[in-house]
Amino acid sequence: MKALIIYYSQDDSTRIVAETLSNKLNTDIVEIKDKKPRKGFKNRLTSSFDAIREVKTEIIPNNVDVSNYDVIYFGTPVWSKKPSPAIITIIDKCDLRGKDIVIFATMSKSGGTATLDRMEEKIKARGGRVIERFTIKTKGKSKSYLKKYSEAYAKMLDLSLYH
Numbered sequence: 001m002k003a004l005i006i007y008y009s010q011d012d013s014t015r016i017v018a019e020t021l022s023n024k025l026n027t028d029i030v031e032i033k034d035k036k037p038r039k040g041f042k043n044r045l046t047s048s049f050d051a052i053r054e055v056k057t058e059i060i061p062n063n064v065d066v067s068n069y070d071v072i073y074f075g076t077p078v079w080s081k082k083p084s085p086a087i088i089t090i091i092d093k094c095d096l097r098g099k100d101i102v103i104f105a106t107m108s109k110s111g112g113t114a115t116l117d118r119m120e121e122k123i124k125a126r127g128g129r130v131i132e133r134f135t136i137k138t139k140g141k142s143k144s145y146l147k148k149y150s151e152a153y154a155k156m157l158d159l160s161l162y163h
C-alpha cells in the first residue's frame, strides 16, 4: 500500500505533523508552497479573505501526480475556519478517483471541524473516499509536543490502514 502526504504549512506546525507522519509511516511527502505573500498583518487579512472565499492561488509544485498512490494525506492549517488556499488549489487539481484519503488540520483553537468538512466535500467531489481525519491544536504547544502527538496519531493510522 503506497501512501503520499501532501501538505501546506506557513509557520511550521503542519510541517512538523506531516514530516512526523511521513517518517513513522514511511510515506512519500510533498510540500505545497504558495507563491502569494502570506506573512505580516496585511497579508494575513488577505489570506483570511482568500480562505473564506476559496480564492485559488499559484502553487509550487503546480501539480502532483497521485496516480501511483493508494492512500493520500492532505494537511493544512485552519485559516478562518477554512482550509488554506494552497491546499484547496492542489485538491482541485488531483484525480482522486478510487483513492483512500486521510485529512488533517492544525489550528490555534477552533474551526477544525468546518475545515475538514469542506476538504471532505471537495475530495468526495473528485472521487476520493475520506477514511480518517483529525485536528491538532497548536496554540502554546512546543515543537516536541506536536511531534509526540503526531507520533501517537501515526501509530493509530498505521493500525487502521494496514491491518
Ligand SMILES: Cc1cc2nc3c(=O)[nH]c(=O)nc-3n(C[C@H](O)[C@H](O)[C@H](O)COP(=O)(O)O)c2cc1C
Residues within 6 Å of the ligand: 008, 009, 010, 011, 012, 013, 014, 015, 044, 045, 047, 048, 076, 077, 078, 079, 080, 081, 082, 106, 107, 108, 109, 110, 111, 138
Ligand atoms: C490567515 C490565518 C487565519 C487563521 N485562522 C484560524 C482560525 O480560524 N482558527 C484557529 O484556531 N486558528 C487560526 N489560525 C492559526 C493557524 O491555524 C495555526 O496557527 C496553525 O497551526 C498554523 O499552521 P502552520 O504553522 O502549519 O502554518 C489562522 C492563521 C492564519 C495565518
